[in-house]
Amino acid sequence: MRTVFLFLLSFGLVWTSTAQPGPDRLRADAPNSVLIQNATVHTVTNGTLDTADVLVQDGVIASVGTDLSAPSGVDTYDATGMHLMPGIIDAHSHIAISDVNEATRPVTAQVGVGDVLDPYDVRIYRALAGGVTTSHVMHGSANVIGGRNETIKHRYGMTHPNALRMEDAPRTIKFALGENPTRVHGESSDVVPRTRMGVESVIREALTEAQRYQALQDAYDAGDRSAPPPHSERLEMLADILSGDLIVHAHSYRADEILMLMNVLGDFGVDEITFQHVNEGFKVAPELAEFGAGASIFSDWWAYKFEVYYSTAYNAAVLTRNGVNTSINSDSPDLNRHLYHQAAKAQRYGELSDEETLALITINAAEQLGIDDRVGSIEEGKDADLALFSDHPLSIYAVPQRTYVDGTVRFDRNDDPDDMRLQVDPESVVEETVVWHDTGTRHGACMQQTGMHLHANETGVRLHN
Amino acid sequence: MLRLCTLVLGALLCLPTLGHAQNVPAQRTDIAITNARLVTVSDGIVENGTLVIRADTIAALGADVDIPSGVNARYDAEGHAVYPGFIDSGTRLGLVEVSSLSETQDYSEIGSLTPHMDALTAVNPNSISIPVTRVDGVTTVITEPSGGQWPGQAALIDLLGYTPEQMHVDGVRYMVLNFPSTGRRGTSDTRSEDEIEEEAQEALDELNTLWEDATLYADIQANRNDDDTGHLPEYAPAYDALVPVVTGEQPIMLKVDKAADILDALEWAEEREILDQIVLSGVSEGWRVADAIADAEVPVLTGPVIALPTRASDRYDTAYANAGRLHDAGVTVALRSGESSNVRNLPFHAGFAAAYGMGTEAALEAITLTPARIFGVDDRLGSLEVGKQATLFVADGDPFEPATQITRLFINGYNVPLESRHTELYEEFLNRSPGLEK
Numbered sequence: 001m002r003t004v005f006l007f008l009l010s011f012g013l014v015w016t017s018t019a020q021p022g023p024d025r026l027r028a029d030a031p032n033s034v035l036i037q038n039a040t041v042h043t044v045t046n047g048t049l050d051t052a053d054v055l056v057q058d059g060v061i062a063s064v065g066t067d068l069s070a071p072s073g074v075d076t077y078d079a080t081g082m083h084l085m086p087g088i089i090d091a092h093s094h095i096a097i098s099d100v101n102e103a104t105r106p107v108t109a110q111v112g113v114g115d116v117l118d119p120y121d122v123r124i125y126r127a128l129a130g131g132v133t134t135s136h137v138m139h140g141s142a143n144v145i146g147g148r149n150e151t152i153k154h155r156y157g158m159t160h161p162n163a164l165r166m167e168d169a170p171r172t173i174k175f176a177l178g179e180n181p182t183r184v185h186g187e188s189s190d191v192v193p194r195t196r197m198g199v200e201s202v203i204r205e206a207l208t209e210a211q212r213y214q215a216l217q218d219a220y221d222a223g224d225r226s227a228p229p230p231h232s233e234r235l236e237m238l239a240d241i242l243s244g245d246l247i248v249h250a251h252s253y254r255a256d257e258i259l260m261l262m263n264v265l266g267d268f269g270v271d272e273i274t275f276q277h278v279n280e281g282f283k284v285a286p287e288l289a290e291f292g293a294g295a296s297i298f299s300d301w302w303a304y305k306f307e308v309y310y311s312t313a314y315n316a317a318v319l320t321r322n323g324v325n326t327s328i329n330s331d332s333p334d335l336n337r338h339l340y341h342q343a344a345k346a347q348r349y350g351e352l353s354d355e356e357t358l359a360l361i362t363i364n365a366a367e368q369l370g371i372d373d374r375v376g377s378i379e380e381g382k383d384a385d386l387a388l389f390s391d392h393p394l395s396i397y398a399v400p401q402r403t404y405v406d407g408t409v410r411f412d413r414n415d416d417p418d419d420m421r422l423q424v425d426p427e428s429v430v431e432e433t434v435v436w437h438d439t440g441t442r443h444g445a446c447m448q449q450t451g452m453h454l455h456a457n458e459t460g461v462r463l464h465n
Numbered sequence: 466m467l468r469l470c471t472l473v474l475g476a477l478l479c480l481p482t483l484g485h486a487q488n489v490p491a492q493r494t495d496i497a498i499t500n501a502r503l504v505t506v507s508d509g510i511v512e513n514g515t516l517v518i519r520a521d522t523i524a525a526l527g528a529d530v531d532i533p534s535g536v537n538a539r540y541d542a543e544g545h546a547v548y549p550g551f552i553d554s555g556t557r558l559g560l561v562e563v564s565s566l567s568e569t570q571d572y573s574e575i576g577s578l579t580p581h582m583d584a585l586t587a588v589n590p591n592s593i594s595i596p597v598t599r600v601d602g603v604t605t606v607i608t609e610p611s612g613g614q615w616p617g618q619a620a621l622i623d624l625l626g627y628t629p630e631q632m633h634v635d636g637v638r639y640m641v642l643n644f645p646s647t648g649r650r651g652t653s654d655t656r657s658e659d660e661i662e663e664e665a666q667e668a669l670d671e672l673n674t675l676w677e678d679a680t681l682y683a684d685i686q687a688n689r690n691d692d693d694t695g696h697l698p699e700y701a702p703a704y705d706a707l708v709p710v711v712t713g714e715q716p717i718m719l720k721v722d723k724a725a726d727i728l729d730a731l732e733w734a735e736e737r738e739i740l741d742q743i744v745l746s747g748v749s750e751g752w753r754v755a756d757a758i759a760d761a762e763v764p765v766l767t768g769p770v771i772a773l774p775t776r777a778s779d780r781y782d783t784a785y786a787n788a789g790r791l792h793d794a795g796v797t798v799a800l801r802s803g804e805s806s807n808v809r810n811l812p813f814h815a816g817f818a819a820a821y822g823m824g825t826e827a828a829l830e831a832i833t834l835t836p837a838r839i840f841g842v843d844d845r846l847g848s849l850e851v852g853k854q855a856t857l858f859v860a861d862g863d864p865f866e867p868a869t870q871i872t873r874l875f876i877n878g879y880n881v882p883l884e885s886r887h888t889e890l891y892e893e894f895l896n897r898s899p900g901l902e903k
Contacts, residue, residue, distance in 0.1 A: 122777055129781040282894045286901045303594060303806035305565040314891035321895060334773045337781065341771075341813065344867035348601075350891065351870075396816030396865045418780035433775045435648040435722040435749060 025422055026157030032059040032384070032407035035070040039079035039388065044086055044355065044362050045377040054084060056384040059406035063380055082401060085358060085393050086377050087133025087385030089365035090336045091296040092249075092276050092329035094138060095123040096164060101140030101447070102147055106185050106193065107206045109173060109237035112148030113139050117161035123333040124156040124164075125420045128403045128411035130337035131387030134166065136329075136369055138276075140447060141176035141251040142184040144193060144202040148173050148237065149249065151369055153385070154403075156410055159422065170370035173241060175203070175250035177257040179307050180447060200260050207268050210238030241270060247370065248273045249296075253307040255283040262291045274368040276329070278319075279311040285322035294368040295319050296327045299342040300349070316360060317350020327365035340387075344394040357394055491625060491879035495519045497532045498859065498873075501542035506549055506833045507848035516547055518855040521878035526849055542859050545872055548829075549848050550604025550856040551864075552836040553811045554766035555746055555801025558598060558608050559588035559622070564805060573612035578675065580640055581706035582617030584610045588629045594806045596885035599624040601809035602858040604876050605634060605846060607766075607801070607836075609641055609718070609746075614672060615703070616641050619718055621840055623856065625876040635842050639718035639744070640710045644730045645669045648723035648775070669729075676737070679707035687712075717743045718766070722775070724753035731761045744839060746801065749775050752787045755794035764839045765791055768801040770814040782821055788831065789822030799836035800828070816865035825865070854878070 034056045041052040041064065053068040054061060070076050094100050098116045102108040117137075127135065133154050139147035151169035158164070177199050186194025193199045216229040217239075229235075240246035248265065252258050252275045265273055274294035275281060279302060281288060281295045288295060297319070302311030312318075319326040328343045330336035343360045346352045352360075366376025374383050384407035391398040403411035496518050503511040503526055517525040517536055524533065562569035571587035588608060598606070604624055610617035621637035622629070645668035647661055656664070682704040689698075709715035717739070721730045727748065734740045745751075746766040751758060758765060772784040792798045800818060802811045811832055819828035837847025845854040858864075859873035874881045 126773075126781045282890065283897075285894070286897060290901060300807060300810070303563055306563050309563050309593075310886070310890070312887040312890035312894075314887060314895075318891065318894050334771070338771060338817075341817075341867065345813075347868035348870070349887065351868075394867065396813060396863075396867060397820045399820055419778040420781070421777055424778075432777075433648040433723045433750065434652060434654075434773075435646065435650065435747070435775060 023159060024155075024157045025159060027408050027410060028157075030408045031075065033057045033071075033074045034404070034407065034409075035068060035074055035076045036079050036084060036386070036388070037068075037076055039082050039084040040392075041378060042083060042085040042354075042358055042393070043378040044358050045379060048354070051080075054378060054384075054386070056386075056404070056407040059384050059408070061378060061380055061382050061384050064378055077402075079388055081390075083389045083392050083398070084378070085131070085340075085387050085389070086362045087375060087387050087403065087405065088131045088339050088361045089134045089136075089327075089369070089371075089376060090127065090132050090330050090339060090361075091136045091274070091327045091365040091368055092138055092331045093127075093135035093333075093336055094140070094331070095127060095135060095333050095336065096121045096152060097137055097150075101142040103140070103142035103184055106143055106181060106191060106202050107145040107234065107238075108143050108147055109145050109206075109241075110147075110233035111139070112150065113137055114148060114150035114165065117150065117152070117164050119156075119159050119161055119164055120422045122421050123336075124154050125411065126333065127336045128154050128156060128405075129400060129413075131340060131389065131393070131400045131403050132336055133385040133387070133403060133405050133410075134366075134369075134371070134375055135336070136172070136249070136365075138249065139174040141174070141180040142447065143174075144176060144181045144185075144199050145206055145238070146174035146176060148246070151371060153405055154410060155405055155408075156420075157422070166371065166374075170247055171240070171245065172247045172249050172369070173237065175248050175252075175261070177250060177252040177261060178254060179305060180251065196254075196257050196260070199257065200264060203261070203264050204267075206238055207242065207264070210235050210242055211268070214239040214242065242268055244270065244272065249276050249368075250274075251276045253277055253279045255280040258284055259287060262287065262293060266291075277308075277331070279308045279315065281324070282312060282315045282318035285319050285324055288319070289323040294325045294327070294364075296329045296365065296368055298331070299328050299345040313345065313349040316346040317352055320346075320350075320352060320356055320360075325364050325367055326360060327368055328360045329365070340389070340393040340398060340400075341396065344396070347394065354392075354394060489882040489884070491876070491881045493520065493878045494538050494880060495524075495536040496538040496540060496880070497530075497536050498540045498542050498547060500544060501859065502544060502546040503527075503849055504546050504548050504829075505849040506830060507850055513544075514547075516849065516857075518875060518878055521855055523849060523851055523853050523855050523857075525851060540859075540873065542873075545859050545861045546864075547849065547857055547859050548602065548864055549833045549846070549853075550858060550876065551602050551811055551815075551832045552799070552840075552846065553603055553606040553802050553804075553808050553832070554799040554836045554839070555768065555803055556606045556608055556808045557611070557805040558594060558606050558624075558808050559590070559592045560584060560608055560610070561805050562589065562592055562594070572610050573616065574610070577613030577671075578615050578703045579610075579613060579617050580615040580710070581702040582610050583620070583638070584608050584618060585620040585622070585629045585633055585638070588620070588622060588632065590627050590629060590632060593886050594808070595624050597806070597887055598808040599874060599876065599881060600871060600883045600885050600888065601812065602860065602864050602871050602874070603808055603811050604856050604858070604874070606808060607639070607718075607840075611641070611643075614643050614645075614668060615675075615707070616643065618706075621842065623876055625879055625881055634840075635845065637840050637842060639716050640707075641718045641720065641746075642672075644719050644721040644726060644733070645672065646721070646723060646726055648726065665726075669733075672733075675707075676711060679704050680711045683708045683711050713739065713742055715742075718746050719743045720746045722747045722749045724750040727751065727754050728757055731757060731763065734763070735761070748791070749784060749787060751796070752783065752790040755791050755796060758791065759795040764797040764799065764835075766799045766801050766836070766839070767791065768814055769803045770800060770818045771810070785817045785821035788818040788828070789824070792823050792827050792831075797835060797839065798823075798827075798831050799839055800831045812864050813867065819865060825863075828865070 152164040213235040300313040363376035366372035388402040503514040515530040560572040609619040622632040626632035834847035837843040855878040862869035
């Protein structure tokens with residue numbers, strides 16, 4: 001009995017100290033300290049250092065400079081000619097989860113994708129192979145107020161779902177405006193909203209209900225009521241939005257709906273939001289800047305539905321020049337493997353500087369997710385999430401070489417075997433070939449499991465019931 | 466805009482733009498591009514060169530060129546590079562405007578057997594996506610119908626013109642054949658292995674029967690007297706369209722991806738002795754059977770390059786590396802984006818192919834001279850050579866690099882303004898007026 005207790009205690013201690021429970025099938029013996037030498041270091045927040053060293057100790061960036069020496073027991077890695085940047089952060093992803101959309105009602109704040117994390121998803125590794133170390137894994141866009149999202153670190157190899165969670169990352173929740181919720185609920189099920197007017201009313205009603213719920217709760221806490229309100233997980237979550245404890249990330253495209261949501265949140269005293277996709281953000285960049293809203297956008301995706309027909313690939317440039325915190329995300333298990341290239345297009349379309357462009361996929365995304373104290377730049381004391389490239393990461397010829405998460409190598413172009421799956425279906429006799437035909441197939445996973453989704457087949461992209 | 470004014474002779478066109486961007490028409494003017502780095506593709510690079518355009522043609526080029534009298538316009542390229550226009554060997558450009566709206570989808574007709582559908586008919590010369598594409602240097606594309614076994618005919622088009630005929634390059638049309646596939650059509654394809662096999666076999670039987678029928682139909686047509694009106698065979702538009710195919714006159718764009726299917730397709734074509742009549746398109750698992758493709762001496766239009774591997778067990782970069790591995794095996798490779806609204810990314814697909822083993826030179830050829838040769842239009846496109854069509858662009862660096870800016874564009878001798886919806890919205894909204902004030 002006593003032994004068991006001690007075992008549990010030690011297990012608990014391990015859990016708290018590293019928050020990485022469960023076995024690591026790939027990198028159990030890999031060190032989390034290293035001295036990376038002679039790289040061109042793109043710190044993002046403090047300029048670019050030529051031929052510099054970065055010392056990583058116990059998963060944390062211990063120092064950045066020149067001619068650093070490795071403490072005893074710490075290996076060195078010669079990165080001469082290579083470029084080191086902070087691990088890339090994808091502010092909009094749907095990898096590493098087994099479900100995306102609880103597409104049953106317009107408001108489903110009570111659910112969260114953190115409950116369905118899948119550490120076996122090989123797409124985590126493929127993201128690492130593009131230098132991506134953190135993903136904001138989001139609920140889908142079927143509902144006006146969808147579920148909570150989860151910010152994960154790409155600790156691929158660890159098999160406990162909790163090992164993926166980024167400890168202490170702020171909680172976020174998905175909203176969705178425009179065509180997706182009006183199609184799923186209004187058009188298909190005859191449930192409000194069918195219009196963008198309806199979308200506004202759904203949000204106002206939900207937040208008003210939450211205000212009243214919280215007022216009853218507060219009255220009970222103050223001793224003015226004899227009983228708390230009947231528990232509602234949905235209203236608890238909505239109340240957290242009002243208190244600023246749950247940050248809104250809103251799928252949105254058109255200028256009008258972006259303005260609408262800023263007005264609504266303003267009325268409810270909520271002052272923090274990041275808009276996702278935001279294809280028409282460039283039209284209301286001054287308003288976004290004034291509100292202090294973030295914009296997490298695609299580099300050049302457009303014309304895949306009507307609400308993105310009036311788009312421009314110069315969106316990142318217009319938003320950035322107008323002072324809006326802007327990131328570039330993937331919403332795709334393909335694009336997330338080359339976010340460095342997606343970001344680079346902001347140089348073709350608007351001539352952003354190298355530093356501004358790298359910020360789109362690092363520190364800006366970190367700020368939008370509230371994790372910029374830990375990741376998003378190469379600074380002493382931050383997590384050693386690092387991406388090493390053969391060339392300048394914004395060059396088309398850049399090939400990711402190594403990716404570190406918490407100081408541990410989780411992608412190594414030269415050493416990793418081809419097949420990086422953690423599990424193989426024993427019933428699968430012949431391995432399946434999926435052919436990614438033609439246009440649109442690489443579009444996002446936002447509409448998975450709506451029962452009505454963008455679906456790619458050999459005849460193109462269509463909506464399916 | 467200002468640079469355009471230094472070039473265009475018509476004074477009216479030089480008025481500065483106010484408010485929103487105006488659409489300046491393309492102009493054809495004899496012109497000498499001087500002080501340029503000429504990336505000819507066919508014959509190396511000429512530093513500090515001059516290239517002369519007269520009417521629709523490259524009239525002269527080289528380091529020492531006497532500019533003919535009568536060529537009065539000059540464009541000092543300031544050391545920037547001139548490239549032949551890029552060719553995308555597989556798109557849906559002009560056949561769809563908004564991809565989720567069925568009203569704007571004109572690439573897939575009802576039925577599996579529609580070889581009589583002609584993509585050129587449905588190409589919208591005023592598609593918003595066309596200027597968006599060409600301002601990045603992609604000047605010429607294959608646009609394809611899709612769906613079913615014989616979706617119709619693909620066409621090669623230049624991205625300038627007000628009618629499909631004006632855009633059509635040298636009458637090039639390919640008959641598209643979706644070879645029976647044993648691959649899955651995406652992750653939502655939940656058919657069992659047996660179902661897939663069965664459907665593929667049925668499709669192959671159907672294909673073979675159809676081929677025999679079309680051959681018979683062609684024989685009947687060929688042996689019929691013109692005045693024999695009493696014995697007209699029943700009009701069958703699909704068979705009619707296949708006559709030039711089964712008689713060997715029209716090339717086939719055979720779409721196939723999975724390794725086993727590629728081998729089957731090559732065997733099928735060999736049995737019918739039509740290996741020299743086909744090009745393979747798609748070919749995402751080509752690297753697994755590269756030697757067999759090389760042995761068959763069949764050209765390949767592959768891509769998208771920037772794509773996912775076809776199998777979960779595959780190395781993460783197999784799609785990036787595919788073109789290079791085919792090239793290394795000796796296969797003639799051209800690249801396709803498979804895109805509609807983002808065909809402009811073709812140079813980046815080429816760049817990824819270059820970085821993952823193909824090398825810059827071969828990747829450049831794969832979007833210029835190689836497709837021009839495959840499509841039989843290398844007398845007019847694909848390289849900078851005297852006598853070829855003046856379809857080219859000027860860039861301030863390597864056009865595969867995202868940071869590079871395209872600074873001038875000519876299609877068929879027309880100086881095309883570098884404007885598109887994307888640039889127009891940028892100009893209007895960068896410094897929006899009114900801003901926040903009412």
